[in-house]
Amino acid sequence: MRIIFMGTPDFAVASLEALLDAGEEVVAVVTVADKPAGRGQKLQESAIKKYALSKNIPVLQPVRLKDADFLKELKSFKADLQVVVAFRMLPEVVWNMPPKGTINLHASLLPQYRGAAPINHAVINGEKESGVTTFKLQHAIDTGNILFRERVAIADHDTAGDLHDKLMYTGAKLLVKTVQAIKANMFEEISQEVDAENSVLKEAPKIFKDDCKILWNKSVDDVYNQIRGLSPYPTAFTDFQGKILKIFTCTREKITVDRHPGEFVSDGKQYLKFATKDGYIAVGEIQLEGKKKMKIDEFLRGIRL
Template sequence: MRIIFMGTPEFAVASLEALLGAGEDIVAVVTAPDKPAGRGQQLQQSVVKQYAVARGIPVLQPVKLRDADFLAELSAFKADLQVVVAFRMLPEAVWAMPPLGTINLHASLLPQYRGAAPINHAIINGEVESGVSTFRLQHEIDTGHLLFQEKVSIAPEDTAGDLHDKLMVIGANLLVKTVKAIASGKVHPISQDTIPVNAELRHAPKIFKEDGAIDWSRPVDDVYNLIRGLSPYPTAYTSLDGKVLKIFKAMKENIPTTHTPGTYLTDGVSFLKFACPDGYIAIQELQIAGKKRMDIVAFLRGYRPSSVTIVS
């Protein structure tokens, strides 16, 4: 089959690499336009583009997916199938173009966690299981007929970054399985409406900066899951002496506390922890405004918080 691959971030590179490794004919790659980045605001290519260019695969970077010139260029490749991994929402003029349609790899066990940030929301909600799904695109986002799924467990200490890396590898292999099945005619699409769901459907909307603000009046488990679910990006944050403190890694202490939620305690040497109504969050890795990311010992070596309860 002639395949056009669509994707932008690192998560998509693993799938593209797996398809090429399986001998699939990737005739073109569609990815995001180059964007200014860094202090010098120099144009930065997506990692998918870098990977494709290094292997001599033609790259398309449309600003508008309904642009007539882009649609004509896309059609000229005469693809049999389009594969989408971590890309934009496609108009019907694009996803309906190939004779075999367009398939998508999604980082959740659909129909749960439809949306832009399934990995983050699964961790934030304290899920113990996630997975990947392949499905055919249709009009409503992430609602198309399912092709294959694979589950993966979430460890209590897993961050969004950890789950991302697990699903990236598992998803790439599942995508190869899906493409091979389509080529052989051995796929049996299943409507998501027929999938039994044991709990209410949860969604995974895009994460915004304000979603990372920690509310210390929440239960310690909720705060812990928020920190895990937003690490390493965009990170949960709080305020320390008027400065923004990003938290990348923490431990939870489910113990009785008499401290007001949000109170922070330290020995000035090895720990800094914040009180919740039913326990503490002990910071392990953090970054304060204007400084680099560091572990708690290195942070306390060079920083003396004020307005803090000192304990031994």
């Protein structure tokens, strides 16, 4: 079965690697165009492009997915199936091209957490489990018929980065299972509509800078989950002595507080804690604006509070 793979970040690399290790025939990879990044604004290749080139797989990098030349080239590979992992929304002319259609691997238990940031939002909302879903693409984003799902537990201390890695490897295995099931015609499609009608759906929209600012008047649990859910990227932050302080890790103390939300206490050596509505957040790994990321004891040695 001839497969075209579409993806961009590291999350997608694990899936492509798993397909190749399983002996599947990936005839081409579609990814984003190279983008300037860093101080030198040098063109950076996507993670999936680097990996595909290392395996001598042809790479397509369209700027517009409806471009006639791109569509002609895509069609020339005569793919039976297209696989999408962390890419972008496809027009119907693309997802409807191969005879077996296009499948997507999504980092949530659909229909929950449809959208661009399912991993972050699951942790921010304090979920105890998440998972991965493979489904057939159709017009509305993340709404196609489900093929397979796999659950993954979220530990109380897991960050979005930890959950990302769990889902990345679980998803890669599930994708191989899905492709092999399609090849053998041993699968059934399950509509998302029944679940969607009978439950309150939680969305996973794109995260913006305003979503990352910590509101210390919230509960200690909400702030703790926000910090975990935005770590390591895009990272929760607060204003601290006139600068932006990013917080990557923390612990929580659910106790009666005698300070206003956002006020901090510290021994100047080992701990720095911020008051919330009903407890304290003790920061662990942080980064002050203009400085490198560091542990709290190292940070406190070099700053006057």
